[in-house]
Every structure is written in structure tokens, then in C-alpha cells.
Amino acid sequence: MKFAVVGTGVIGSGWITRILAHGHEVVATDPSEGAYERMLKQVKQNWPYAEQLGLAEGASLDKLSFTANLEEAVKDADHIQENVxxxxxxxxxxxxEIDAYAKPDAMIGSSTSGIMPSELQQNLKHPERLVVAHPFHPVYILPLVEVVPGKQTNEATTVKAEEIYESIGMDVLHVRHEIEGHIADRLMEALWREALHIVNDGVATTEEVDKAFTHAAGLRYAQYGPFMTFHLAGGEGGMRHMLKQFGPALKKPWTKLIAPELTQTLYDDVVNGCEIASQGQSMSELDQKRNEFLVKVKKLAEAYWPGDTASMKKVTK
Amino acid sequence: MKFAVVGTGVIGSGWITRILAHGHEVVATDPSEGAYERMLKQVKQNWPYAEQLGLAEGASLDKLSFTANLEEAVKDADHIQENVxxxxxxxxxxxxEIDAYAKPDAMIGSSTSGIMPSELQQNLKHPERLVVAHPFHPVYILPLVEVVPGKQTNEATTVKAEEIYESIGMDVLHVRHEIEGHIADRLMEALWREALHIVNDGVATTEEVDKAFTHAAGLRYAQYGPFMTFHLAGGEGGMRHMLKQFGPALKKPWTKLIAPELTQTLYDDVVNGCEIASQGQSMSELDQKRNEFLVKVKKLAEAYWPGDTASMKKVTK
Structure with a gap:
């Protein structure tokens, strides 16, 4: 399996590190001045963390080559990852250009965080072999990749792509509906916009906002997403209890994001989803697992949190 | 120091566990049928995690007493935590009632997640001794408490309250401006509403949304909040680079939350805030610390993530 990585900035270098760490050959390409040196520096900086996570047999920085020539980089590749x-x-x-130079059956994955695959593939000769494959920084550590097929992507391509990403240690989230920003970045964008509003309205500083997140919800979110977090906050009643208790808050102006109507369908989707994800574990079993995790992650995070600074104005005597 | 805890549900029991674990006496009260038994069961379930985090000298479940009578519970207390x-x-x-029965100089902290302290204190005889002190579930593990003084709270009370919460192992976030939902819950509410929209629009299931969060951003958020996360994603340029690159995305309909205008003031607040929080560390030093943390937290989280279920429909062959 030969990989080409097109565009070698922070995300491109991250892909290169991950692919090399899994023992594959990579040809990297980027036309910008000094791109090779910058990429090499980054990959070398990333490498110790890939080592800590475990290298595949045969994994080596020697399997990396670079050319400024796009055609040369992609012409023999089986999988091309685009990060321009x-x-x-x-x-x-x-x-x-990639489409023109690549073998007709080479796969193309685009790392775009926002653009929909149907738009990206519309001018290609072989549109059926493109998917969006959106990773997260740092790509060589975080496992998630959102795989989004476009209207013209064929199913065999998507299956193949998902296998390839799994083979390099990633957790594939198959995104069934194209939307701008896919799924993860929409969640992050909502959070980001609310954080900006709080600073913009003079309610709190960036440091205070960050602390409000990391010292409570952030620790929980390393294990459970927004739904399971609420499910576990509901005691024995789980999500049903939470929707009863906090459903009415959806009408309050607690954020500048207008909430959806809590219809019966939405209620059922949310409650059933949490019950499926619980995989037969009782609320008490889930609680204990969460606690075990939180005790460990809290101890770990304490050593890595940025300290309070003078600008974190507490009341002083 | 004598504590009274009024209301012994999930949050009240969490406070009781934390206060006992720090070696203090607690009188708990709750008028509902079976409250004592439920509370005792929860505190006993919580206790092993308090032990893992380290008990203070003299910490013991024997220092807990219960009465259904509110007056009796609060009349000798130095600090009363309300969780109704x-x-x-x-x-x-x-x-x-608490205000009428308590010693005039006893402190009152309300655990309210949404109501502003100025509203809570308006009918009290001694409004100056009330603050909002909003904790996070599970209270005996997560360290954050948002302390919000109301218009009538005097400064000495706020200082004293913050000292008390720190003395029971909490990280105080002093909230300088009263808003409904304080700070942390506004961030969570934005995330929660966006997550509901994604499910409501049929884009993804609750499990997919949760996975999109936990397997990438959630791991990062245990260490850094939304601002520092973006600062570290900007390479050498940090937040300046991110605002240049992703500032324009604020105009896009990536969430149903309308974004604020990225004014020069907002730009300066955000960039300066990240630089202050960096405490003189270079981007490369920050990067390395983040990587060290992420490698560890990823290994830890993998053992605790809910597994994919059949409803996580990937493309199948």
C-alpha cells in the first residue's frame, strides 16, 4: 500500500506521521518554499508520540520521500490524502490535478473540515473514488476520522476507504448525510461561538471560560459525549429524567443558539440512543465506570492544566 | 466548621461526600419520603472514589447526621449548602426558611445551575451572606465550583465562601457578572442544543454525535478549553493564525448559533487571553505538553469508551 500526502502543513504532517507509524511508505508533496524542511521538522517532533502509542513492524522515517512535483507524488499511489x-x-x-495524474483506481481522501464531498468531486473524471476523510489535530494521536461519501462516491470506495483508515489505527465515524462542517466541527463551532459571545459580552475572560470547561465538563467529555453525559447525570431515571428536568430550559435564553422543539420523535431518538449506547449496563454500573475514569483523568489533567494567572481575578482580601 | 446540606438528591449527596471526605461534620436534611436511605446509599457508593482521591485526617462517614427537620439541621451550621x-x-x-433559622453570620451557598443570586437573595433578612456556588456532577470528583455573588452579597462573604470551597478541595471560578446559567452551563447548553439539532435534523444518531466528540475534541477538552485548544491548533502563529484562517467561518451557517462580530476588541481579548494563559511557554513547549497529555488520556479513555453498537451504521459490504 503506497500513500501520497498532498499539502504538508500541520494536518498533512500529522497524516504523514500516522501513516509512517503504521509501517507504510509515504510520498509527500507541497509546492511552497521551504515546505520539505518544515514538514520534516514537524514529523520528527511528532515521532516520539507515535512511538509512545506503539509503532507497527517496519515503521520507519526512512519510508518517507518528498517531491515538489504533484504528478510524481501521486502517480503510483494507492491512496492519496489531500490537505491543501x-x-x-x-x-x-x-x-x-490529482484526479488526472493518479491511477484510475487510486483512492482520494480530502481532509476538508468544512466543504461537502459532492462539491469537491463535481469536476473530477473519476468522482466515484473521492471521500471526505476529516481528521483531528494532532492527527497522529487523536483517532477520529469522519468519512463522508459524496453523491457520486460509490459504495465500494467508501467501504475501502474506511478499511484503509482503520488499518492506520483510526476510529471511523461514517457520516451518512453531507452537511458543511460535518458533525464534530459543528459541535465545536457552537461551543466556540458561545465562548466568543461570553468574552464579547464582557462576562468572562478567555482564561475563565477555558477553566469553566476543563475543570468540570471537559474531564467528562473525554469519556462521554453530550448525550451520555446527560444520561449519567439523571440518576436512575437517566436521560428520561434529564429531559423532564432540563427540557424546559430549552426555552430559556441560556445561549444565543435557538434550540429545536423537543418533539416526541426527538425525545424518543435521544432516550433510545442513550439506552442503546448503555449496552445493557445498569445506571449504577455506568456510574461506577464513569467515576473510575474521572478519578484517573482528573489526577492526570491536574499536572497538565495551565495554572491560574494574575488575570484570573478572584475577589481578593 | 459545621456544614449543613439542604436537599439530598444527586447533587446534595455529592456535596455531603466531598465535605465528609475533607474531615468535616455534616448535618443533612430533606423532607421527602425515603430521603435518608437514598442519600446514605449514594454517599456509600461515592465514598470509594473519595478515598481514591485521598481522605483528609479524621474523615469519616460517622460525621454525617440526618434530620428531616430543616430548623434543626441549619441552626448550628457555619455553612449551609442548598440543593433543592x-x-x-x-x-x-x-x-x-434557612435564612430565618440559621445563625446571622452563617454562610449560605446555593447550588443553582441557572438562577441568578440577586433573585435568590431578594426576600432574605440577611441577603449579604448568600452566594451561588454551582458545582458539577459528580461533586465529589470534579473540582470546579462557580462562585457568583449577587447585588446584595458583601465582599467579605464572597472571600469567605471562596476560602471555604477551596478548603474542601475545589477550584473556584469567581464569576464577576451574573447571567442565567453562569458560564459553564452556557457552554454546555450551546453544545447540547447543537447536538439536539443534529439528531433532530436526521444527520446523525446520539451515539454518532457522542463518538464525534469523545474520540477527538473531548480528549483535548480535558486539558484545554475552547480558546487554548484553538491557540494550539494554530501552529507557530497560535490564535492569531486561527482567527485569520477560521474567522471567516463565523459567517457560515455551521451551527444555528449566530456568531458575534469579530471586532478588534474581541480579537485582542482572545489573542491576549491565550498569550497570558501560555505563561511564557513557546508554542512548541505547549505542543509537547499537549501531546504528552493526549497520549496518556487516549490510552486511559480507550478502556472506558462505550463500544460501537449495531446502530452505529457504517457502510457494510
């Missing part, structure tokens, strides 16, 4: 700047005209131009 | 249901008429009635 998030500007539609640039994506379009580079993907058209 | 989040309904304004109930809060108002119980706080008025």
Missing part, C-alpha cells in the same frame, strides 16, 4: 488550504478554488484545482 | 429542585418558588421558600 480550505479555499474552494484551491481545493478544486489541486483535486482536478 | 430548580424551581424558583421552591428555592425562594426554602432559602427564606
Amino acid at each position: 488550504p480550505e479555499i474552494e478554488s484551491i481545493k478544486d484545482q489541486v483535486l482536478t | 429542585p430548580e424551581i424558583e418558588s421552591i428555592k425562594d421558600q426554602v432559602l427564606t
Whole structure:
């Protein structure tokens, strides 16, 4: 399996590290001045963390090569990962070139965080072999990749792509509906916008907002997402109890995001989803697992949290 | 120091566990049928996790007593923590009673997640001794407490309250401006509403949304909040680079939350805040610390994540 990585910034270098760590060959390409040196520096900085997570047999930095020539980089590749700047005209131009130079059955994954695959594939000769495969920084540590097929992507491509990403240690989230920002970045964008509002309205500083998150909810979110977190906060009643107790708060102006109507369908989707995810464990078993995790993650995080600074104005005597 | 805990549900029992674990006496009270037995069961379930985090000298479950009589519970207490249901008429009635029965210089902390302290204190004879002190579930593990003084709270009370919460192992976030939902819950509410929209629009299931969060952003958020996370994703340019690159995305409909205008003031607040929080560390030093943490927290979380279920429909062959 030969990989090509097109665009070698923070995300491209992250992919290179991950792919090398799993023992594969990578040809990297980027036309910008000094790209090779910057990429090499980053990959070398990343490497110790890939080592700590465990290298595959045969994994070596020696399997990395670089060329400024796009055609040369992609012509023999089985899988091409595109990471050029998030500007539609640039994506379009580079993907058209990759499509022209690559073997007809080579796979193309685009790392775009926001653009929908149907848009990216519309000018390709072989649109059926493109998926969005959106990773998270740092790519060589965080396991998630959102795989989003476009309207013209064929199913065999998507299956193949998901296998490839799993083979390099990733957890695939298959995104069944194309939306701008996919799923994860929409959640992060809502959080980011609310955080900006709080600072903009003069309610708190960036440090205070960050602390409000890391010292409570952030610790929980390393284990459970927003749904299971609420499920576990509901005591024996789980999500049903939470929706009864906090459903009415959806009408309050607690954020500048207008909430959806809590219809019966939405209620059922949310309650059933949490029950499925519980996989037969009782609330008490879930509670204990959460506690075990939180005790450990709290001890771990304490050593890594940024300390309070003078600007964290507490009341002083 | 004698503590009284009024209302012994999930949050009240959490406070009791934390206070006992720090070696203090607690009198608990709750008028509901079976409250004592439920509370005792919860505190006993919580206790092993308090032990793992380390008990103070003299910490013992024997220092807990219970009475269904509110007056008896609060009359000798130095600090009273109120955790009754989040309904304004109930809060108002119980706080008025606490105020009448307590020593005039006893402190009152309300665990309310949404109501502003100025509202809670308006009918009290001694409004100056009330603050909101909003904890996070599970209270005996998560360290954050948001301390919010109301218009009538005097500064000495706030200082004293913050000292008391620190003395029982908490990290105080002093909230300088009263808003409904304080700070942390506004962030969580934005995330929660966006998550509900994604499910409501049929884009993804609750399990998929949770996975999109825990397997990437959630791991990062145990260490850094939304601001420092973006600061570290910006490479050498930090937050400046991120605002240049992703500032324009604030105009996009990536969430149903309308974003604030990225004014020069907001820009400066955000960039300066991240630089202060960096405490003189270079981007590369920050990067390394983040990587060290992420490698550890990822290994830890893998053993605790809920597994994929059949409803996590990936493309199948």
C-alpha cells in the first residue's frame, strides 16, 4: 500500500506521521518554499508520540520521500490524502490535478473540515473514488476520522476507504448525510461561538471560560459525549429524567443558539440512543465506570492544566 | 466548621461526600419520603472514589447526621449548602426558611445551575451572606465550583465562601457578572442544543454525535478549553493564525448559533487571553505538553469508551 500526502502543513504532517507509524511508505508533496524542511521538522517532533502509542513492524522515517512535483507524488499511489488550504478554488484545482495524474483506481481522501464531498468531486473524471476523510489535530494521536461519501462516491470506495483508515489505527465515524462542517466541527463551532459571545459580552475572560470547561465538563467529555453525559447525570431515571428536568430550559435564553422543539420523535431518538449506547449496563454500573475514569483523568489533567494567572481575578482580601 | 446540606438528591449527596471526605461534620436534611436511605446509599457508593482521591485526617462517614427537620439541621451550621429542585418558588421558600433559622453570620451557598443570586437573595433578612456556588456532577470528583455573588452579597462573604470551597478541595471560578446559567452551563447548553439539532435534523444518531466528540475534541477538552485548544491548533502563529484562517467561518451557517462580530476588541481579548494563559511557554513547549497529555488520556479513555453498537451504521459490504 503506497500513500501520497498532498499539502504538508500541520494536518498533512500529522497524516504523514500516522501513516509512517503504521509501517507504510509515504510520498509527500507541497509546492511552497521551504515546505520539505518544515514538514520534516514537524514529523520528527511528532515521532516520539507515535512511538509512545506503539509503532507497527517496519515503521520507519526512512519510508518517507518528498517531491515538489504533484504528478510524481501521486502517480503510483494507492491512496492519496489531500490537505491543501480550505479555499474552494484551491481545493478544486489541486483535486482536478490529482484526479488526472493518479491511477484510475487510486483512492482520494480530502481532509476538508468544512466543504461537502459532492462539491469537491463535481469536476473530477473519476468522482466515484473521492471521500471526505476529516481528521483531528494532532492527527497522529487523536483517532477520529469522519468519512463522508459524496453523491457520486460509490459504495465500494467508501467501504475501502474506511478499511484503509482503520488499518492506520483510526476510529471511523461514517457520516451518512453531507452537511458543511460535518458533525464534530459543528459541535465545536457552537461551543466556540458561545465562548466568543461570553468574552464579547464582557462576562468572562478567555482564561475563565477555558477553566469553566476543563475543570468540570471537559474531564467528562473525554469519556462521554453530550448525550451520555446527560444520561449519567439523571440518576436512575437517566436521560428520561434529564429531559423532564432540563427540557424546559430549552426555552430559556441560556445561549444565543435557538434550540429545536423537543418533539416526541426527538425525545424518543435521544432516550433510545442513550439506552442503546448503555449496552445493557445498569445506571449504577455506568456510574461506577464513569467515576473510575474521572478519578484517573482528573489526577492526570491536574499536572497538565495551565495554572491560574494574575488575570484570573478572584475577589481578593 | 459545621456544614449543613439542604436537599439530598444527586447533587446534595455529592456535596455531603466531598465535605465528609475533607474531615468535616455534616448535618443533612430533606423532607421527602425515603430521603435518608437514598442519600446514605449514594454517599456509600461515592465514598470509594473519595478515598481514591485521598481522605483528609479524621474523615469519616460517622460525621454525617440526618434530620428531616430543616430548623434543626441549619441552626448550628457555619455553612449551609442548598440543593433543592430548580424551581424558583421552591428555592425562594426554602432559602427564606434557612435564612430565618440559621445563625446571622452563617454562610449560605446555593447550588443553582441557572438562577441568578440577586433573585435568590431578594426576600432574605440577611441577603449579604448568600452566594451561588454551582458545582458539577459528580461533586465529589470534579473540582470546579462557580462562585457568583449577587447585588446584595458583601465582599467579605464572597472571600469567605471562596476560602471555604477551596478548603474542601475545589477550584473556584469567581464569576464577576451574573447571567442565567453562569458560564459553564452556557457552554454546555450551546453544545447540547447543537447536538439536539443534529439528531433532530436526521444527520446523525446520539451515539454518532457522542463518538464525534469523545474520540477527538473531548480528549483535548480535558486539558484545554475552547480558546487554548484553538491557540494550539494554530501552529507557530497560535490564535492569531486561527482567527485569520477560521474567522471567516463565523459567517457560515455551521451551527444555528449566530456568531458575534469579530471586532478588534474581541480579537485582542482572545489573542491576549491565550498569550497570558501560555505563561511564557513557546508554542512548541505547549505542543509537547499537549501531546504528552493526549497520549496518556487516549490510552486511559480507550478502556472506558462505550463500544460501537449495531446502530452505529457504517457502510457494510
